[in-house]
Amino acid sequence: MDVVIENLPRYLAGFRLTLLLLAVSGIAALIIGTIIAAMRISPITTLRGFATVYTELVRNTPLTLVLFFCAIILPYLGADFSYLVFAAIGLSVYTSPFVAEALRSGINGVPIGQAEAARSLGLNFGQSVGLVILPQAFRMTIPPLINVFIALTKNTSVAGGFFVAELFTVGKELANGNGDRVIAVLLGVATFYLIITIPLGILAAHVERRVMVQR
Amino acid sequence: MSGSNVLFDAQGPRGRRVSLILSIIGGLVLLAAVAWVVSILAAPRESGGITVPGMFDPSRWDIYSDPQLWGAIWRGTLATLQAAGVAAVGAVALGVVFALLRSAATAWIRIPTTIVLEFFRGMPVLLMMLFILLVASTGAFWAVVIALILYNGALIGEALRAGLASLPRGQREAGLSLGMRPLQSRMLVEFPQAFRQMLPIIVAQLVVLLKDTSLGYIVGYNELIRTTMNNLASFYGNRYLFSLFAVTLVIYLIMNLSLSWFARWLSRRTASGGTRRGKRAGPPPDLDQAVLMAQASALARTSERPQ
Numbered sequence: 248m249d250v251v252i253e254n255l256p257r258y259l260a261g262f263r264l265t266l267l268l269l270a271v272s273g274i275a276a277l278i279i280g281t282i283i284a285a286m287r288i289s290p291i292t293t294l295r296g297f298a299t300v301y302t303e304l305v306r307n308t309p310l311t312l313v314l315f316f317c318a319i320i321l322p323y324l325g326a327d328f329s330y331l332v333f334a335a336i337g338l339s340v341y342t343s344p345f346v347a348e349a350l351r352s353g354i355n356g357v358p359i360g361q362a363e364a365a366r367s368l369g370l371n372f373g374q375s376v377g378l379v380i381l382p383q384a385f386r387m388t389i390p391p392l393i394n395v396f397i398a399l400t401k402n403t404s405v406a407g408g409f410f411v412a413e414l415f416t417v418g419k420e421l422a423n424g425n426g427d428r429v430i431a432v433l434l435g436v437a438t439f440y441l442i443i444t445i446p447l448g449i450l451a452a453h454v455e456r457r458v459m460v461q462r
Numbered sequence: 463m464s465g466s467n468v469l470f471d472a473q474g475p476r477g478r479r480v481s482l483i484l485s486i487i488g489g490l491v492l493l494a495a496v497a498w499v500v501s502i503l504a505a506p507r508e509s510g511g512i513t514v515p516g517m518f519d520p521s522r523w524d525i526y527s528d529p530q531l532w533g534a535i536w537r538g539t540l541a542t543l544q545a546a547g548v549a550a551v552g553a554v555a556l557g558v559v560f561a562l563l564r565s566a567a568t569a570w571i572r573i574p575t576t577i578v579l580e581f582f583r584g585m586p587v588l589l590m591m592l593f594i595l596l597v598a599s600t601g602a603f604w605a606v607v608i609a610l611i612l613y614n615g616a617l618i619g620e621a622l623r624a625g626l627a628s629l630p631r632g633q634r635e636a637g638l639s640l641g642m643r644p645l646q647s648r649m650l651v652e653f654p655q656a657f658r659q660m661l662p663i664i665v666a667q668l669v670v671l672l673k674d675t676s677l678g679y680i681v682g683y684n685e686l687i688r689t690t691m692n693n694l695a696s697f698y699g700n701r702y703l704f705s706l707f708a709v710t711l712v713i714y715l716i717m718n719l720s721l722s723w724f725a726r727w728l729s730r731r732t733a734s735g736g737t738r739r740g741k742r743a744g745p746p747p748d749l750d751q752a753v754l755m756a757q758a759s760a761l762a763r764t765s766e767r768p769q
Contacts, residue, residue: 311680455757
């Protein structure tokens with residue numbers, strides 16, 4: 248326990264970086280994912296095709312490979328950012344198709360009669376999506392979106408393997424420095440991750456229950 | 463809402479023309495973007511006064527006639543598949559055990575299992591790998607495999623438990639009233655149904671497991687990415703980094719896409735017997751979401767029918 252308290256400032260610095268990565272790439276993934284989801288339900292065939300291919304490709308690429316591309320190949324190609332930016336780019340791109348799928352599953356969860364009713368009232372595509380479908384879909388997308396963010400929290404640890412000094416890296420360095428107290432050091436790191444993931448998980452279950460009852 | 467074509471009218475001749483034109487414009491924009499990326503990649507670049515050939519220059523791709531290189535890539539792929547295979551078997555087995563313990567009638571068994579499961583589920587796999595590597599000093603292969611078994615075992619256990627909880631209560635009651643012991647009813651009546659119901663989700667989770675073996679790159683297990691991007695790139699030189707990356711990506715896509723399609727096929731097959739007959743080629747099933755839904759529906763059912 249002592250080793251955690253002694254090194255609390257370092258833990259907190261790492262935790263701050265983890266939270267920063269989570270916030271930045273979470274917001275970026277939300278934006279990209281929404282665009283991809285909109286493309287997937289749009290009437291324009293090429294956009295739909297592009298969104299489908301993008302989702303399939305990124306979903307089936309390991310995060311390690313995505314981050315490797317961002318952190319090592321992009322600089323090799325001449326991009327010049329800090330490793331933190333590269334990691335944020337990689338995490339956003341990797342998370343975006345999962346966001347898109349969560350949004351799409353929410354849209355698919357709206358009963359088809361709602362769309363038919365909107366259409367038969369004479370609303371056009373934009374109106375029926377914006378006024379009827381999305382407000383209902385939004386509620387149902389919250390639990391899957393929270394799950395995506397839980398996964399993102401855990402995935403930020405992979406950025407630690409690519410030169411970002413976040414929580415995982417702090418843990419690794421402290422473990423190397425305190426070879427006799429590895430267990431305490433790493434349990435300390437785990438606690439910080441659990442502080443984020445467990446409340447989010449409880450929140451997701453709570454929202455899902457409410458949405459389920461309303462259905 | 464599975465058919466999103468309800469959202470817009472069947473288009474007339476003018477609308478079809480407009481949408482065709484938009485499709486073509488969209489396609490051209492995408493093509494232009496791809497061409498731009500390719501041209502950037504292919505352009506020779508200056509670096510420290512020396513002109514380096516572009517990424518598609520033959521001098522960056524000439525190592526692929528070397529059979530030894532393919533041998534190394536094959537060994538890397540095999541190492542990835544080996545870790546994934548061992549971990550998959552272990553994770554499903556552990557998941558079954560976790561599910562049974564987690565739904566045990568005795569609180570002394572159930573509550574500690576719940577805490578352990580929550581702990582494993584909320585932690586990054588990478589951290590677990592590091593933990594096992596440093597604390598148990600098992601060597602990189604077993605660190606990767608054991609961490610994947612614990613993490614995915616916890617997830618699969620939770621999924622199976624949710625599957626058990628969402629079964630109609632009559633199944634258990636029927637089993638018990640036939641004179642089965644509680645464990646017998648669990649194993650012979652309820653569990654097979656929960657397992658079948660959750661099978662597509664478990665297979666989808668195995669895709670995640672296969673992707674996660676790549677974390678071995680960070681903890682020093684010589685799997686595919688480490689073989690190509692580390693060992694081969696330093697052996698043949700950094701100028702092959704890009705082409706090695708492309709090859710690695712293609713191999714991963716082949717492995718993961720085939721497994722994803724299998725999961726999707728399974729979920730379509732098992733779903734076709736139920737109510738969702740019209741659903742075609744849906745998204746691959748997601749484990750966390752399925753768990754949430756099964757839990758919530760089980761809770762909703764128990765709350766509307768007080769004992």
